[in-house]
Amino acid sequence: xxxxxxxxxxxxxxxxxxxxxxxxxxxxxxxxxxxxxxxxxxxxxxxxxxxxxxxxxxxxxxxxxxxxxxxxxxxxxxxxxxxxxxxxxxxxxxxxxxxxxxxxxxxxxxxxxxxxxxxxxxxxxxxxxxxxxxxxxxxxxxxxxxxxxxxxxxxxxxxxxxxxxxxxxxxxxxxxxxxxxxxxxxxxxxxxxxxxxxxxxxxxxxxxxxxxxxxxxxxxxxxxxxxxxxxxxxxxxxxxxxxxxxxxxxxxxxxxxxxxxxxxxxxxxxxxxxxxxxxxxxxxxxxxxxxxxxxxxxxxxxx
Amino acid sequence: xxxxxxxxxxxxxxxxxxxxxxxxxxxxxxxxxxxxxxxxxxxxxxxxxxxxxxxxxxxxxxxxxxxxxxxxxxxxxxxxxxxxxxxxxxxxxxxxxxxxxxxxxxxxxxxxxxxxxxxxx
Numbered sequence: 182x183x184x185x186x187x188x189x190x191x192x193x194x195x196x197x198x199x200x201x202x203x204x205x206x207x208x209x210x211x212x213x214x215x216x217x218x219x220x221x222x223x224x225x226x227x228x229x230x231x232x233x234x235x236x237x238x239x240x241x242x243x244x245x246x247x248x249x250x251x252x253x254x255x256x257x258x259x260x261x262x263x264x265x266x267x268x269x270x271x272x273x274x275x276x277x278x279x280x281x282x283x284x285x286x287x288x289x290x291x292x293x294x295x296x297x298x299x300x301x302x303x304x305x306x307x308x309x310x311x312x313x314x315x316x317x318x319x320x321x322x323x324x325x326x327x328x329x330x331x332x333x334x335x336x337x338x339x340x341x342x343x344x345x346x347x348x349x350x351x352x353x354x355x356x357x358x359x360x361x362x363x364x365x366x367x368x369x370x371x372x373x374x375x376x377x378x379x380x381x382x383x384x385x386x387x388x389x390x391x392x393x394x395x396x397x398x399x400x401x402x403x404x405x406x407x408x409x410x411x412x413x414x415x416x417x418x419x420x421x422x423x424x425x426x427x428x429x430x431x432x433x434x435x436x437x438x439x440x441x442x443x444x445x446x447x448x449x450x451x452x453x454x455x456x457x458x459x460x461x462x463x464x465x466x467x468x469x470x471x472x473x474x475x476x477x478x479x480x481x482x483x484x
Numbered sequence: 485x486x487x488x489x490x491x492x493x494x495x496x497x498x499x500x501x502x503x504x505x506x507x508x509x510x511x512x513x514x515x516x517x518x519x520x521x522x523x524x525x526x527x528x529x530x531x532x533x534x535x536x537x538x539x540x541x542x543x544x545x546x547x548x549x550x551x552x553x554x555x556x557x558x559x560x561x562x563x564x565x566x567x568x569x570x571x572x573x574x575x576x577x578x579x580x581x582x583x584x585x586x587x588x589x590x591x592x593x594x595x596x597x598x599x600x601x602x603x604x605x
Contacts (some may be wrong), residue, residue, distance in 0.1 A: 194535075205542065212517055212538035215564060219518035222559045238525070240533020248499065249539035310558065405559060455556065 183232050187217055190236050197246040211250050213239060214340050222406045276405045281309050281398035285391040287468075288320060292327020294471055299327035300462050311401045316394055323390045324383060331383030342421045429465045441466045498532070503540050504583070505530060507549060507568055507576040516555075516563035517541065541566060549575055 193209055198206040217226075217235065226232045239245070278414065287302030306320045324331055425447035432440020448454065448462035502524070509515060509523055520541075521534045530539065544550045549572030557563045568576070 208542050209538055212564070213535055215516075215561065216518045216521065216534075216538070218561050219557075219563060220563070221518065222557070223518075238533070239535035242535075244533050245535035245539065248536040249542070251499075393505065408561075 183226075186229070186232060186236070187214075190217075190239075190242065193242040194245060197242045198249065201246070201249060205249060208411065209245070213245070218406075232397065273346050274408050276402040278311065278395070278398045278402045278407055279458060279461060280305060281311060282393060283465065284309060284320070285395055287464070288327055289387055289391050290329075291468060292329040294468055294475070295330060295333070296326065297471065298468055299325075299330065301467070302327070309398070311398045312394060316397065319390055320394055323386050328384045328387045332380070421447050422453060425451065425462060429462060441470050495532075496529070499536070499540070501583070502530065502537070503544055503549075504576055504579045506537070506566075507539065507572050508580075510550060510566055510568040511573065511576065514553075514565045514567040516557075516565050519559075520562075520566065526581065544572070 190215055194213060195206065195210055198209060201209070216239065220226050220233075220235055223353050226235055284306035287298055287305060289302075291298030303321050307317050309317070312320070315466050326334075425444045428440050428447060429445025430444075432444050445463060445466045448459050448466075451459070454462070505524060505527075506520065515523070517538065521531070521537050522552060524531045524537065525534060541550070545552055545566075550566045550570055551569055552564050552566055554562050555565050
């Protein structure tokens, strides 16, 4: 209904401007259309009444075109440069929540790289427009370091906390006699009854938060106006982009370093991705580069 | 304000002055059409129909006082941003000086003629 009102208004301007040169007419209609879309996407036109009010304030199509007609005079002699017309819209796509997905992946799975992976997730999460400050705090505080840090810490604590030594002595018959077992506890040792639920909580809670945040981001993204896809830019995904993601995600495990680097190149030469998306890809590439390096380090230190 | 009233005495004057108001707004920052119109609209009596700003912007672009660039917006379609050019700044400086003199003179003359003016209450 509201679209019909807008289209009708724009048609009236187009009709009134029939005597203007085509490029001037197109520019005028495009400007007014952009104005209406900007008002709508900023949420200032929630209903039909406010839309009519917006069109009222824009004014009578005849009056707008009359202004355009008068302008023909003073502009004579000025350099007439062809206005870059907006490329035609092919179709609309639903807004992507790539940033939010990357944030959540880094906060959970990314925390496998101690501190850095999780920290990258926090940074990405706080750039999101779709989460409230409360939700961003939730993402940050459940739990600092992410599930993998929790896992590592708990393993570390339970692994080193209780060292039991028994003083074995050789008895007169040559057999060893087991002395009284002495357990020394360093750090906080948790009984399994407490430790295991805690471990589950530390791992499950971040995943639950992740799912909640993704669901909310998706819902809010769907409430946003669809994003036009212009002629010349095909879909957001082509062979190049799929290759980039694959190389970035798993390339590092197949060919250390070279894999993610190739993915990085693929991502940055993509004509379809925006700079933000490419930056996100670069962050992921960081993980793909650091992780094999860590594995390599561990392997080397064991030899 | 009566819509469509052709005889509004300020219509012509407003149009001529408005383009310099646009230039003045652009000296601080690049703006896109909607934002520009909204800022002009914040001033009482400056804009009667907001839609007439667009032909005006088109003219400013054609005379080379502003340039436009398409930029991605983080909500909705890409936007056409307007930026003032050096010649636009030059034109604005010239206008600002003239306008100051003009305004003072008009006020003086209107003021001196007030006893003759017929004011409708």
